[in-house]
Amino acid sequence: MVKYEVTVTTSSLLHATTANNIFIKLVGSDGESERTWLESSDFYLGAVSTFSVSCPTSLGKLALIEVDKKPLPLFPQDAWFPNKVEVRSPEGDDYNFPIYRWIADSEVQLFREGTGL
Template identity: 35%
Template sequence: MFVYKIQVVTRNVNSAGTMDSISVILIGSHGESAKHKLDNWGLDFQDGDMDEYTVSSEEDLGEILLVRIIKEQYLFFPTDTWFCSYISVTCPKGELYHFPYYKWIKGFVTVDIPQGKGASMDFHFWGINALADCMRCKDQNQK
């Protein structure tokens, strides 16, 4: 049995939390987990909360590539929106994966959140190329 630790962070603004039921499926390079309802004692997914859960899998999922969030109705409550800031997954061997989202999730939906690799672009390089293209265009228009 492989145990994955999950942290779910809800944005700290008014009405960012939800009363809806939230489930997760971890999708890795070697397979995927079963659907797992994220439910601790008390209220989950409230404004500014960092909720922690565990998800078990019969097999090693490998590198976690995607987190699938399923937002469903809870009891008789009407649908509401939820602002999911990010999800972090710690694997049994200690690897930590981040899944930034920073968006509102509205209605009863399924959302796939890819892993945030933290790659950044060299904006200085792009700025120089854009300037060169602009100058080339200007020169062509003057001829």
């Protein structure tokens, strides 16, 4: 089993916080992770939260991530503004996924690896 360290940065913009459940899938040249719940309530203004995503084997070079969110029971859907997701592979490689946009629905969003301006 290998572990990827995933760091999520939420924007400091007004109302950027979410109370929804956040999920991520890592996609690489050699496979993809399971859809993983980022179990936390730390997606508030300016928060930097770190999680672990486990995979049976290395995913190779990461190309993209899939992010989605689901509201909690009895809570409304809300919008969330993540700045970026950073991933450190078990091999020690760092990957940057700039987001810098509102995620307002429960649809799966795809983000490519790269550097944001």
